[in-house]
Amino acid sequence: MKLYGYWRSTTSFRVRIALNLKGVSYETIPVDLVAGEQRAPDYVALNPGKGVPTLILEDGRVLTQSLAIIDYLDATIPEPPFLPEDPFERARVQAAAHTIAMDIHPVNNLRVTAHLKSRYGLAAEDGIEWFRHWMTEGFHAYQALLPANTTFSFGDKPDLADICLVAQLYNAHRWGVDMAPFDRLLEIEERAFTLPAFDAARPENQPDAS
Template sequence: MLTLYSYWRSTTSYRVRVALNLKGLSYETVPVDLVAGDQRAPDYVAKNPSKGVPALVLEDGTVLTQSLAILDYLDHIAPDPALLPDDSILRAKVQAAAQIMALDVHPVNNLKVVMRLKSEHGFPNDDGIAWMRHWMSEGLHAYQALLPEGPVYSFSDSPLLCDICLVAQLYNAHRWGVDMTHFARLLEIEEHALKLPAFDAARPENQPDAN
């Protein structure tokens, strides 16, 4: 049994939950309350020195951190369904789209970044929200511009790595009130994905620590 240290609203945890579900891997969820600061507890820091989520503990006790690294591991141990296509060019395009969400958008909107802006630079709450909306909108525009016409999902008729990263980030976009007027294609992808049991079960509101 795999053990996933997760926070219900964490987009990075959301990504890993989707992948675990898609691949039919059984796992136990251990909540880490980021708002309460559980990620800074010494026993958790010993597992994940980055003081974040997710952390995936394997059956032999090995701990894996960083969602993209965990997704790569899962794709190797359970290759069906694959999160990346075999074609080298399409594979690079899928990874590029995923990285827009995971490397461009998420880091600047991370809870610890926004809290630092508030505590060290006096950002009022409204400015913090405007900051997050700006960077999410920038990333969503860039992501959508990469997409071909035709596939049900971003690049395929089945969800891939980039779709997992996109849907998780769209949860935050809705939560923080990003204007979605110009992202019809992305909303279509989200609608299709959330009809799949693997995505639906991974939704933040369906997690044991949701409140």
């Protein structure tokens, strides 16, 4: 498979973790979001949302949207599963994952902050405050959704929620979110990075890292 992504994109980071956990080898094709490569016509033909990631399957078929890609991987490569089998437990894990994937990430997306700056004149420091605000709100909600006494978010193995969490925490560190209220999330992150699948997916380990 081929993964179009960007080293610092947290949605690309999610899919890298998922591919690694499933044991899929893939080729990285960097899309430089800062240079605007996601708006090049050839790329938009693959990904009309002008975002990353985009996954090209072995037969050339194209998938977009990180959580849809991860669902495909989970449906076609059963082990290890990313969601519990029980419908209620499955929905609980997804609710936590979506607290990050819907309530934090889209609002902090590069295209949103770029638009805030170019159209409404927000200063760079306002952009950083913006990032911190939504992450702090979202991490409180995420932490409140977790059951007690688990080593990862919902059990003793990483799942879809952990994939979203660990990727988002990269941004939290990058933008200096005060993590004092979120000890439990940092413990999950530390545990995740002892696994090669998470470690190899780190932004700084990608070929386009600079």
